[in-house]
Amino acid sequence: NEKVMDKIVDLCKSKGFVYPGSEIYGGLANTWDYGPLGVELKNNIKRAWMKKFVQENKYNVGLDSAILMNPQTWVASGHIGGFSDPLMDCKECKTRHRADNLIEDFDGTNVAGWSNEQMMDYIKEKGITCPNCGKQNFTDIRQFNLMFKTFQGVTEDSKSELYLRPETAQGIFVNFANIQRTTRKKVPFGVAQVGKSFRNEITPGNFIFRVREFEQMELEFFCKPGTDLEWFDYWRSYCRNFLLSLGLKEENIRLRDHDKEELCFYSKATTDFEYLFPFGWGELWGVADRTDYDLTQHINTSGKSLEYFDPETNEKYIPYVIEPSLGVERLFLSVVTEAYDEEEIVSTDKDGKEKRETRTVMHFHPALAPFKAAVLPLVKKLTPKAEEVYDMLSKKFMVDFDEAGTIGKRYRRQDEIGTPFCITYDFDTLEKDNCVTVRDRDTMQQERVNINDLVAYLEAKMTF
Ligand code: ATP
Numbered sequence: 001n002e003k004v005m006d007k008i009v010d011l012c013k014s015k016g017f018v019y020p021g022s023e024i025y026g027g028l029a030n031t032w033d034y035g036p037l038g039v040e041l042k043n044n045i046k047r048a049w050m051k052k053f054v055q056e057n058k059y060n061v062g063l064d065s066a067i068l069m070n071p072q073t074w075v076a077s078g079h080i081g082g083f084s085d086p087l088m089d090c091k092e093c094k095t096r097h098r099a100d101n102l103i104e105d106f107d108g109t110n111v112a113g114w115s116n117e118q119m120m121d122y123i124k125e126k127g128i129t130c131p132n133c134g135k136q137n138f139t140d141i142r143q144f145n146l147m148f149k150t151f152q153g154v155t156e157d158s159k160s161e162l163y164l165r166p167e168t169a170q171g172i173f174v175n176f177a178n179i180q181r182t183t184r185k186k187v188p189f190g191v192a193q194v195g196k197s198f199r200n201e202i203t204p205g206n207f208i209f210r211v212r213e214f215e216q217m218e219l220e221f222f223c224k225p226g227t228d229l230e231w232f233d234y235w236r237s238y239c240r241n242f243l244l245s246l247g248l249k250e251e252n253i254r255l256r257d258h259d260k261e262e263l264c265f266y267s268k269a270t271t272d273f274e275y276l277f278p279f280g281w282g283e284l285w286g287v288a289d290r291t292d293y294d295l296t297q298h299i300n301t302s303g304k305s306l307e308y309f310d311p312e313t314n315e316k317y318i319p320y321v322i323e324p325s326l327g328v329e330r331l332f333l334s335v336v337t338e339a340y341d342e343e344e345i346v347s348t349d350k351d352g353k354e355k356r357e358t359r360t361v362m363h364f365h366p367a368l369a370p371f372k373a374a375v376l377p378l379v380k381k382l383t384p385k386a387e388e389v390y391d392m393l394s395k396k397f398m399v400d401f402d403e404a405g406t407i408g409k410r411y412r413r414q415d416e417i418g419t420p421f422c423i424t425y426d427f428d429t430l431e432k433d434n435c436v437t438v439r440d441r442d443t444m445q446q447e448r449v450n451i452n453d454l455v456a457y458l459e460a461k462m463t464f
Helices: 001-013 036-055 072-077 099-107 114-125 169-173 176-183 229-243 293-302 328-339 378-396 409-416 427-433 452-459
Strands: 019-020 032-036 060-061 084-089 096-098 143-144 148-149 161-163 189-198 213-223 253-257 269-277 279-289 308-311 313-315 320-327 340-348 354-362 373-377 397-403 421-425 435-440 447-449
Touching: 001 328, 001 340, 001 409, 032 161, 036 060, 036 189, 036 213, 036 328, 060 084, 060 176, 072 169, 072 293, 084 099, 084 189, 096 099, 099 114, 099 340, 148 229, 148 452, 161 169, 189 253, 213 229, 213 328, 229 253, 229 279, 229 320, 269 313, 269 328, 279 328, 279 397, 293 320, 320 397, 328 340, 354 409, 373 378, 378 397, 378 421, 378 427, 378 452, 397 427, 409 421, 421 452, 427 435, 447 452
Parallel strands: 060 189, 373 397, 373 421
Antiparallel strands: 019 032, 084 096, 084 143, 148 161, 189 213, 213 320, 253 269, 269 279, 279 320, 308 313, 340 354, 421 435, 435 447
16 A cells, blocks of 8 residues: 555654655665654664563573674675575666566566576566566676675775674674573573664665665574474564564464475574565564574584583583564564554534544554653643653653643644653642643543652553
8 A cells, every 4th residue: 555655654754753864965775764753663662672582581681793793704604605686687778687576576486496597597488578678688697795895994905805794693693602601591592682784685665674774683592403393483472472562463464484495495494474564565574493504504614612512411412593583674664554543533613513633643552652651731831830740751751742732733743653641731730639631642531640640650551
């Protein structure tokens, strides 16, 4: 639904969630900056993930490893040899295409596991033409590596060449022994990390869905070989529950298992969590049983022992790994899509006439909402007293303060940015009961709450 996507993008830009990157210089394609509300939503998403996957999970610990790594890392991981897309150019109009996309878009054929020759033959046999000019005159297919290259130090030669990491996972694998030794964790245990990754994607797009600079939230869960498929199931349901607890609807999530042809050669099982974005189903979260592939590769490349010694059975083994890997931007886009709503509201005015209006509202889960509450003095005269409430609440949460315009207009503004509670300070608050009116964003119901109970009231609403 293109219209919904446009509306979401417009709202994100106009309210300060997401701006086009480097805009005053005409932008830089497919880069995005997160504005005052976007940075809150993004941080809340990352905090929610860390809370569920580290704080509340007794198996897991956290890590923050460097973006720049010894290039041997990418030899071991297979990214230098194999992390590439099959590209071909149209000789007529000089546009560049991914061969696999050309075939999939042509007749839906899944080309996972095909060689370049197989794809080339298929394109010729079926007469697949350039989507841009309609001719069939392509170059051969070449593999294009997706890693960003950069240089360290003063000379730009091959010895100083480095890569921006294309995933956070390898920072975890190279620290496996460090973490196991220093935490004295026994297998099974997991290491969770949130951080930037970079991929020189050929076809970025769909707003923040596919970008070249993005953040990942990855867990590498180490377990005993043979127990891996049980843990694979455990993490799949853990991930699913996490999404549901943050308000994503069941019908907008589907789990798609990779069949044998699609599986990576080292993976025993992989499930993609797909979300129904406005442009259709797209991968949100990949959960994979990576066997002992990564640790074995690092053992072979570094010559270091990364085996685990099980003190209970006196066995030595290389742990198997279950990896749930989630993109921050993709969860951001899912959360925004899920939250976006336009409601028709019918009310009666002073003269008893029916009034209809459309309310744009973001139904964010309170734990994710940029502002948890907005404090609104009924009239400007009450601003100093209302500010006392603001000062008290802002020690605990992000809260907004708004004294401009009618109460109705202020409610609508907060609805649009997804603030779950509006707190109005009126004359009764001051003169009678020390209570404020708390208005619920979703039900629009109001209730009186004592100022002394406000923090506990809001905290209770934020659990997930
Ligand atoms: P896709 O098939 O969409 O390119 P992938 O299978 O290459 O994704 P993984 O390598 O499994 O993705 O990465 C794990 C997660 O990281 C993805 O599920 C997604 O949430 C996120 N991710 C990967 N590439 C990008 C990107 N270019 N922009 C934003 N998020 C990304």
